[in-house]
Amino acid sequence: MTTSSLGTVTEGSIAQPDQHDNLVIEAPRNRRKRPSGNRSKTNFEMYAWIFMRMSGLLLFVLVLWHLLIMTVLDGGVQKVNFAFVAGRWSSPFWRTWDLAQLWLAQLHGTNGLRVIINDYAERDGTRFWLKMLLYMSSFLVLLLGTLVIFTFDPNLT
Amino acid sequence: MPKAPAGTLYRGREGMWSWVAHRVTGVLIFFFLFAHVLDTALVRVSPDSYNRVIDTYKTPFVNLMEVGLVGAVLYHALNGVRVMLIDFWSKGVRYQREMTWAILTVFVLVMAPGAYFMTKHTLEAIFGSAS
Structure with a gap:
């Protein structure tokens, strides 16, 4: 010894x-020591994990029903035009449906891509800028989509 | 990526490929959603510009891609349920392989009539019985 x-x-x-x-x-x-230092002291990843499952469950109903109506029933996509959208969005129910669908799908997809970027982009700079691009585009999509649903005008010419 | 130890039951089998397919379909859907919010935003520009863009969705080729999109969403949705069952159902891990084949069966059963109704107009236009 x-x-x-x-x-x-x-x-x-x-x-x-x-x-x-x-x-x-x-x-x-x-x-x-945690690899990412003090930044990950919150349980963000756990909440993101839960959000993926909760939003996924809601999107299962919202999106599949949306696709059934828009692409399968009554001639599928052939029936879709401005008048068809105006008819659907005259109902607050479908506007709420589409708003929920927009936000849940965009956030679900943004988190999915965030995970994929973290998995495959190995350089710190690449990872950072890809995620900045992702968050910027998500923000713009949510802003634009929300504005369109709230300001839709069926009498627009 | 580190090499998996030899003899793993997971690598390269149903579990891995369903995970790969979940990622690929997820990314596809994400990029379509981006395009879809933009095309729908045209209802705020003018009915005419919206109708013109939506008309491209009605052409045979894009109509076929639409079947692919619906297939991607349906797979992602069904496999998402499988993932949740693996996470939250006590026997989920044990039956993950059986659940893969179960969701693929449901996928085929839903897509067969679905694809028919989605492409009915296109098929009639190509094969000559459209009005």
């Missing part, structure tokens, strides 16, 4: 303390 900075090591084992004096193995009870 010899004693070194590593503590007591049985001779003949793989570790050769005399040759590895600079090797530091932290005590098992010491928590490793």
Whole structure:
């Protein structure tokens, strides 16, 4: 038995303390520092995970029903035109439906792409700018879509 | 990416491919949603500009891509339910492979009539029985 900075090591084992004096193995009870530092002290990732499942469940109904009406029933997409949209958006029910669909789908998709960017973009700068582009475009899509639903004018010429 | 240990039951099988397909369909849907919000926004420009753009959706080629879009959404929705069952159902992990084949079966059963009604007008236009 010899004693070194590593503590007591049985001779003949793989570790050769005399040759590895600079090797530091932290005590098992010491928590490793989080790779992303202090930024991830909130439970953002857990809430994002829950949001994906909650919004996914709602979107299952909202989007599949939307696709059934718009692309399958009554001649499919052939019937869709300005008058058809005006007819649907005369009802607050369908406006609310479409607004919920817009926000849930856009946020669900934005978080999905955020995860994909984090997975595949390895350089810090690439990851940062791709996500900035993603958040900017999402913001614009949500703003534009919301404005269109709230300011729709069936008598526009 | 680190190499998976040899002999894993997951890599390269139903579990992995359904995950790959979930990502691919998710990205496809995201980019379509971007285009779709823009085309719908044309209702604030003029009825005519909206109608002209929507008319492109009615052409045979885009109509066929629409079947692909609906297929992507349907797969993503069904596999999303499978993912939630894996997460929240105590036997979800054990039956993940069976659930993959179950959702693929539902997918085919829904898409077969769905694709027919979606492309009915296009098929009639091509094969000559459209009014």
